[in-house]
Amino acid sequence: MTAEHITAEELQNLDEAKVSVNEHVLGTKKLYIESYGCQMNFADSEVVASILRTNGYSTTANLEEADLVLLNTCAIRDNAEQKVRHRLSALNKNKKANPGLKIGVLGCMAERLKTKFLEEEKMVDLVVGPDAYRDLPNLLQEVESGHKAVNVFLSREETYADISPIRLDSNGVSAFISIMRGCDNMCSFCVVPYTRGRERSRDPHSIYDEAKGLFEQGYKEVTLLGQNVDSYKWSSETEKYNFANLLEKVASIHPDLRVRFSTSHPKDITDEVLHTIKKYDNICNYIHLPAQSGSSRILSLMNRTYSREWYLERIHKIREVLGEDCGVSHDMIAGFCTETEEDHQQTLSLMDEVVFDYGYMFFYSERPGTPAAKNLKDDVSLEDKKRRVNEIIDKQRQHSAIKNQMSVGKVFRVLIEGESKKSREDFAGRNDQNKVIVFPRKTYKKGDYVNVFVNSCTSGTLIGEIVD
Incomplete structure (x- = not known):
């Protein structure tokens, strides 16, 4: 499972679509693209927009003027897939009114459900897997010729390192x-x-060049993405990079370029990475470390390759090296196969021991084709799954309130990301620990770094004011 975690507030919007903004590049055709699920999908949509721009497409946020609609999909949970299916049904009504409209599915659902989409349900014109985006122009030519088109080939080499993404949903800061x-x-x-x-893994020099280019364009923050960033490795005849080396390379671009990363796997996050974070003030003091369960028995069935004790040792090391103020968040799954009430209580007790800043919590939904679906029985009732995940959520709300209260009375350096969602008179940004802080805007502007004194909080947001 991949975490989606930019701010605590975004937990409420998990799996909701993000729609591309109007692009200031003229094209003969209009592309409307929606992204679902993890940050990787949003980043992939920016690659897709770049590929199609060179083939005469500009992006639009207006569905009515679109010639091509693409849904970049997530297959992590059944709920995410159902949302896409409902969206496709609605889009097919648009197609009846506009027969020239073309509809495509990209990403993880595309690979998994290609036959259903194209042949059985006939909901789309093209299906493209996450490693086949370079083939989109050819596939669209097939569609224009009256054929359905599909490419879900998985590559062992494709990284799109040479493609400069179009920043569709960017705030111009991150x-x-x-x-x-x-x-x-x-x-x-x-x-x-x-x-x-x-x-x-991508060539580290291409990553460095992309980050440096963004900083030169005025961006103040980059988030390095991977399903498991800690397993990053790249080598040539003369060089060798691991994730700690890459992190240092990007951080060295400029002290005002803030660096985040996601996601870490507990079995792979090294002491070298922790010491690199400590060495550079512009690497954020925050780690998303998915636990998934507090029971070693369940972790073994999940094939997570670590135990409860290993996980807690990594938490201890994070706080030993980076201090108690380091922000730590989690993913947690309730009701995995054979989970007992005792296993569930171990998850709650793990949360009590760690006291996470925030988390992403789900109940287990079986995904066809996975080892769990083939070899384990999904034997926890839906009623128990929902109760357990609600208990986990309630526990996390308590802990988030505790951790946020510990921030009251402190001053944090904050990157202004834009207006608060609730008031145009306030700005919002995140601190080093990835917590949202809201404060009066005064004379500052988006992209400025400011020092904010936190004077109050809710369980999800810190509230403060700018100080000199």
């Missing part, structure tokens, strides 16, 4: 950079290795 693709971990519940293929 941007995503994909550093690797695919996953080799084979967690028993997860469909990602089957929909995104094996791990392969």
Whole structure:
């Protein structure tokens, strides 16, 4: 499972579509693209927009003027797939009114459900997997000729390193950079290795150049993305890079370029990475470390390859090296196969021991084709799953309130990302620990760094004012 975690507020919007903005590049045709699920999908949509721009498409946020509609999909949970299906049904009504409209599905669902989409349900014109976006112009030519088109080939080399993404949903301050693709971990519940293929890492010099170019364009923050960033590795005859080396390379671009990353796997995050974070003030003091369960028995069935004790040792090391103020968040799955009430209580007790800043919590939904679906029985009732995940959510709300209250009375350096969602008179941004802070805007502007004194909080947001 891949986490989606930019701010605590975005937890409420998980799996909702993000629609491309109007692009200031003229094209003869209009592309409307929606992205669902993880940050990798949003980053991939920016690659797709770039590829299609060179073939005469500009992006639009107005569905009515679109010639081509693409849904970049997520297959992590059944709920995400159902949302896409409902969206496709609605879009097909648009197609009846506009027969020239072309509809395509990209990403993880495309690979998994290509036959259903194209042949059985006849909902789309083209289906394109995450490693086949370069083939989109050819596939669209097939569609224009009256044929259905599909390419879901999984590559062992494709990283799109040479493509400059179009920043569709960017605030002009923060941007995503994909550093690797695919996953080799084979967690028993997860469909990602089957929909995104094996791990392969981008050339570090292309990552550096992209980050440096963004900073020169005025961006102040980059987030390095991968299904498991800690397993990043790249080598040539003269060089060798691991994730710690890459992190240092990007951080060295400029002290005012803030660096985040996502996601870390507990089995792979190294002391070297932690010491690199400590060495550079512009690498954010925050780590998303998915636990998935607090029970070693369940972790073994999930094939997470670590135990509860290993996970807690990594938490201890994070706080030993980076201090108690380091922000730590989690993913947690309730109701995995054979989970007992005792296993569930171990998850709650793990949360009590760690006291996470925030988290992303789901109940287990079986994904066809995964080892869990083939070899384990999904025997926890839906009623118990929902109760357990609600108990986890309630626990996390309590802990988020505790952690936020600990920030009251402190001053944090904040990058202004834009207006608050609730008031144009306030700005919002995140601190080093990835917590949203809202404060009066005064005479500052988006993209400025400011020092903010936190004077109050809710369980999800810090509230403060700018101080000199």
